Amino acid sequence: MSSRETILQRLRNRTGGELVAPVSDFSVLERPNWSTEERIERFERTIESVHGEVHRCTRENWIDRVAEILSARKARNLLISSQHQIGRELRAVAERDDLPNLLIYDEPIDSWQPALFNDVDAGITSTRGGIAETGSLILWPTPDEPRLMSLVPPIHIAVLEASKLYTTLYEAMHAQNWKTGMPTNALLISGPSKTADIEQTLAYGVHGPKELIVLVIE
Amino acid sequence: MSEATQHPHIDVKEFHPRAHEALHNPQIRQNFRKAMDGLMSKRKAAFEGWDLETLRELGANVRLRALANLPDLLEQLEQKLTENGIKVHWALDGDEACRIVRDICVARDAKTVIKGKSMVSEEMELNHFLEREGIEALESDLGEYIVQLANETPSHIIMPAIHKNTGEISELMHEKTGTDLSHDVEYLTAAARQQLREKFMNADVGVSGVNFAVAETGTLCLVENEGNGRMTTTVPRCHIAVTGIEKVVPNLEDVSALLALLTRSATGQHITTYFNMISGPRKADELDGPEEVHLVLVDNGRSSIYQDDELLDTLRCIRCGACMNHCPVYTRVGGHTYGTTYPGPIGKILMPHLIGLDEGRHLPSASSLCGACGEVCPVKIPIPDLLVRLRRESVDGDKLHPAKVRGHGSKRTPLEAAIWKCWSWMHSRPGLYRTGTRLASRFRKLQPGRAGAWTDFRTAPKLAGKTLHEQLRERGK
Numbered sequence: 001m002s003s004r005e006t007i008l009q010r011l012r013n014r015t016g017g018e019l020v021a022p023v024s025d026f027s028v029l030e031r032p033n034w035s036t037e038e039r040i041e042r043f044e045r046t047i048e049s050v051h052g053e054v055h056r057c058t059r060e061n062w063i064d065r066v067a068e069i070l071s072a073r074k075a076r077n078l079l080i081s082s083q084h085q086i087g088r089e090l091r092a093v094a095e096r097d098d099l100p101n102l103l104i105y106d107e108p109i110d111s112w113q114p115a116l117f118n119d120v121d122a123g124i125t126s127t128r129g130g131i132a133e134t135g136s137l138i139l140w141p142t143p144d145e146p147r148l149m150s151l152v153p154p155i156h157i158a159v160l161e162a163s164k165l166y167t168t169l170y171e172a173m174h175a176q177n178w179k180t181g182m183p184t185n186a187l188l189i190s191g192p193s194k195t196a197d198i199e200q201t202l203a204y205g206v207h208g209p210k211e212l213i214v215l216v217i218e
Numbered sequence: 219m220s221e222a223t224q225h226p227h228i229d230v231k232e233f234h235p236r237a238h239e240a241l242h243n244p245q246i247r248q249n250f251r252k253a254m255d256g257l258m259s260k261r262k263a264a265f266e267g268w269d270l271e272t273l274r275e276l277g278a279n280v281r282l283r284a285l286a287n288l289p290d291l292l293e294q295l296e297q298k299l300t301e302n303g304i305k306v307h308w309a310l311d312g313d314e315a316c317r318i319v320r321d322i323c324v325a326r327d328a329k330t331v332i333k334g335k336s337m338v339s340e341e342m343e344l345n346h347f348l349e350r351e352g353i354e355a356l357e358s359d360l361g362e363y364i365v366q367l368a369n370e371t372p373s374h375i376i377m378p379a380i381h382k383n384t385g386e387i388s389e390l391m392h393e394k395t396g397t398d399l400s401h402d403v404e405y406l407t408a409a410a411r412q413q414l415r416e417k418f419m420n421a422d423v424g425v426s427g428v429n430f431a432v433a434e435t436g437t438l439c440l441v442e443n444e445g446n447g448r449m450t451t452t453v454p455r456c457h458i459a460v461t462g463i464e465k466v467v468p469n470l471e472d473v474s475a476l477l478a479l480l481t482r483s484a485t486g487q488h489i490t491t492y493f494n495m496i497s498g499p500r501k502a503d504e505l506d507g508p509e510e511v512h513l514v515l516v517d518n519g520r521s522s523i524y525q526d527d528e529l530l531d532t533l534r535c536i537r538c539g540a541c542m543n544h545c546p547v548y549t550r551v552g553g554h555t556y557g558t559t560y561p562g563p564i565g566k567i568l569m570p571h572l573i574g575l576d577e578g579r580h581l582p583s584a585s586s587l588c589g590a591c592g593e594v595c596p597v598k599i600p601i602p603d604l605l606v607r608l609r610r611e612s613v614d615g616d617k618l619h620p621a622k623v624r625g626h627g628s629k630r631t632p633l634e635a636a637i638w639k640c641w642s643w644m645h646s647r648p649g650l651y652r653t654g655t656r657l658a659s660r661f662r663k664l665q666p667g668r669a670g671a672w673t674d675f676r677t678a679p680k681l682a683g684k685t686l687h688e689q690l691r692e693r694g695k
Contacts, residue, residue: 208445
């Protein structure tokens, strides 16, 4: 008998008899309906408490913000997607002096991994929404915005539409109906990479980005 | 014993001498005291504004619901994962799980494995197994990396290197990796980042654990702060996840309840930096991610625990570590004293099943039964009750409920058994009982002042001059 069958058989022929599954009441996870403004404020406060940065901007001025943020940090380049509106809008103004060199993630990682790990200073991605209560971004990487864009560069800029800010994870997963199909990889990101493994002292950027900058588009 | 089951662990039977040693080590005591005090207050703050009792009730309920349908859920999980392109393997014990991982590595001609934090892989002793097979296995979680450099085992399930202070880590990294001697945590962390980035790029396989496996969508969830888990599961071409069979939950919404409890209970965080949900390997049009994903479902004693209604509660655990953070014994003796993969209260009720109650006979009694662990457990595992149950099993002390755990009765001694037999014989005969207690109270001067280890730190109890029956009779007059 295979290990699979042995394990399943042991579990099925339980000596204590059949177990009764209780019914779960999830109402403790529900929150009163916060206004968009309340949600933005809570999101901002929570993510800033873990060293994230939030900039509130509009559809018209977000690129200016990106330029300011990156020049202040002397970033040499910015990794963008090839199809998403964010990438397209940035490419349309690529000539601007205050924007760093734009790099497009359009090749399989296998062909340029060392460059991504060693030479890219920042990456910008869209988000599928945010969660106010925990200060989290919802990211579903796609072929156009691959997984490593938000992980390897030391600065991650994420663009969040204020209208897609939910109150709780419980609300978000139901509103977006996650259970009907998850992507190969989905993420909640709630701050820059960090560790407290050395004597409980916080240090940022241990493996992932040192900085997480969120542009909230209102 | 096959080679794979030999391990570098300190002998679990040596609990008492090690506890003695740890209690006399001010550095260890200071390191743990400081860390545990911080974790306790952070947990408390994180649950402010929550109806914690109701949330814990939900957590317990979600886990019970998952366990009630465990075999069906495992099959559903397997089916969903397979549809998603993830290959599922089943292992009866740690050795079989190690062999499965090795075979996947060999088939890919893999020479290096990078690891994200996984307590099940510690249980399997995977690193040592792979090393013997000529495959390098490197830990990438900073705490685990430090522990591996020191050739030690984790002393806490969430913070593996909590027993070391900055100075000790600085010296270790200096000696093993050539970094400068420095108390600057930023510097040490940055150095480790650099050392490990190279390793991520060159690793052939990434091995990770799993916090929750969702049956309805075929999704593996990982909780972490550092990003090493994402690196491990994204950069190498092959990802192997290993997990205990109890980690499956039916629905995604179950995860929202357990996640709310897990991170707050563990480190007092509202959520960790990354919550990574993996539902499949890289698709043809995707530009990164592993091309192969495997899940190894490990039983290793869990299906035995599953048989008994009371012991079953052990399997609710979501591995937050709150029980050890709040344990007065753990805080004083530290994680290594236990000599087991899982230390602290959860270790005391889980390890006897994994290694046998003979081998782990000191574990259930390494507790004052103060009840703190049960009070903070996010899924309401009645840890103190389970400790008492295991204590009873270790002496075969209840004829009405036959002992079930492997190695039961290992602490039963003929003398103790005879004493209790006399005790119960006397107590079931009223005349004899009255004569006996009267004689004992009359001759109480003969009572010895010392009673073994009990009186090392306590005064011996003294018999009253008159028996309770006599006193009550006098009062009634």
